[in-house]
Amino acid sequence: MILRGSSADEVRLQTGTQDLTCSICQTLFTDPVNLLCGHSFCRQCITDVLSVKQQCPHCRTDVSIDVKCLPTSHILRSLAEKAKEAEKKNRDKVEVNVMQVADLCPEHEEKLKLFCVTDQQLVCIICRDGERHEGHKFKPVKEAAASLRQELVHGLKNIGGDILTTESLVNTQKEEITKTKDKAQQLMIQIHRQFEEMHQFLRKREDEIKNELQVKKEDAVEKMSEMLNTMESALSKLRELEVKATSVLEVKDPEVFLKSWTEGNNMVAPEQLFRSRAIELQVVNPSVSMGPYESHLQFFVWKEMLQVIQPRAELLSLKRDSANLTVSGDGRSLFCTHKNKQTQHTSFQFGHHYWEVDVGHRDYWSLGIEDHFLSYDGQKFTTCTSNINTELDLADSPRKIGIYLNCSCLKLSFYNATNMTHIHTMSSGPMAKPVSALFALKYRTPDHNPMTVCWY
Known part of the structure; x- marks a missing residue:
């Protein structure tokens, strides 16, 4: 009932204020003025309109008088102010009514005297006894x-x-974001620099090989050109001799014949003039060969580039720690005699490390670091930690395994070193002390296939 009464008052208020509303700003008059045509507007509203066009917005009657000269309509202003007061009272009344209604249960229109701890809401007495709140506190x-x-x-x-x-935590996270961005930028510069070094090497070798080919081509062309000039000179002389001999043979008089032939020949005997010159000539065909660059250019240049890139391959010295193990003379290979055996040597605690192990066709091996390694038993590949073993599904059986250890982020990664395909990455765990590279192999008879290690 309160809401309905409030709505009726609002309707009456709206009806009474329609004539007190400025048609330009659509609000109750503020400092109202009357034009000569009889229409009323707020002083500021009609001033803005007339500054654009000197006509009444309602009836289009020309307005020639300055609005500043128009007196304020005190009657309209008084009525507008009363309407504003009534409007404010009505709003306050509605707010009070809404607050009163808010204190009542929307379902039962009873006062909200209880708080349901279970549902965390205000309820009335009827709500408490209802089925919805049965058993609640x-x-x-x-x-x-x-x-x-x-x-x-x-x-x-x-x-x-x-x-x-x-x-x-927010500040720390922001710092980590900044560090990551800085690290990524540093890596971007480093990657660009390293690729640029390779590009420079490749461009230099390309120019050198092309220049070498150019020199060989020019040398070969020069030799062939010299022989071509010799051939063309001999051919010219032969044709001159042919023409002269043909002309002399047409002379019937013996004296004239002999005189015609011997003239200009410097007394050279015919057998000497008509000797074969072709047998003295031979086509020169020097081979322009670039050796292995013709068929294995990429392979040879790649091998050359290995000598200039960093890091370079280094020897990893393996130590013998069992009578069942034999270390090769160069310190790079291991042979097993009777038992499965693990060997460790070089220790890590900081930095980035990469090494490759040529496992060949061995049917058992384990590689990595202590307590974290990749294992092969002849049938399946398994990553092993101190408490978890995970079987991997690999399409091919790698013959060379690459191991990358990042001590800073505690990651150990394995690669097929033949084509650098990623195999698996595992967390190496906190390194409280230096850890060693781990190599394990299995004895078989005869054992002619060593495990070879290359360090980078």
Whole structure:
């Protein structure tokens, strides 16, 4: 009933204020003025309109008088102010009514005297006895408010410390984001520089090989050109001799014949003039060969580039720690005699490390670091830690395994070193002390296939 009465008052108020509303700003008049045509507007509103066009917005009547000269309509202003006061009272009344309604149960229109602890909501007596709140815990409103207030005070104390902790985490996270961006930028520059070094090497070798080919081509062409000039000179002389001999043979008189032939021949005997010159000539065909660069250019240049890139391959010295193991003379290979055996040597605690192991066709091996390694038993590949073994599904059986250890982020990765395909990456765990590279192999008869290690 209260809402319906309020709505009726609002309708009456709206009806009474329609004539007190400026048609330009659509609000109650503020400092109203009347034009000569009889229409009323707020002084500022009509001033803005007339500054664009000197006509009444309603009837289009020309307005020649300055609005500043128009007197304020005190009657309209008084009525507008009363309407504004009535409007404000009506709004206050509606707010009070809404608050009164809010204190009542929306379902039963009863006062909300209880607080359901289970559902965390205000309820009335009827709600408490209803099926929806059956078995729930209730408290009087004042008691529930006091309890909640106490919880909020306690919560505020805790949240203060939590805010400080979270702020610290936020700052730390921001620092990590900055570090990551900086690290990525450094890596970007490093990658660009290293690729540029390879590009420079390749461009230099390309120019050198092309220049070598150019020199060989020019040398070969020069030799062939010299022989071509010799051939063309001989051919010219032969044709001259052919023409002269043909002409002389047409002379019938013996004296004239002999005189015609011997003239200009410097007394050279015919057998000497008509000797074969072709047998003295031979086509020169020097081979322009670039050796292995013709068929294996990429392979040879790649091998050359291995000598200039960093890091270079280095020898990894293996030590014998069992009578069942034999270390090769160069310190790079291991042979097993009777038992499965693991050997460790070089230790790591900091930095980045990469090494490759040529396992060949061995049917058993384990590679990595102590307590974290990749194992092969002849049928399946398994990653092993101190407490977890995970079987891997590999399409091919690698003959050479690459192991990359990043001590800074505690990651151990395995690769097929033949084509650098990634096999698996595992967390190596915190390194409280230096760890060693691990190699394990199995004896077989005869054992002619050693495990060879190359360090980078």
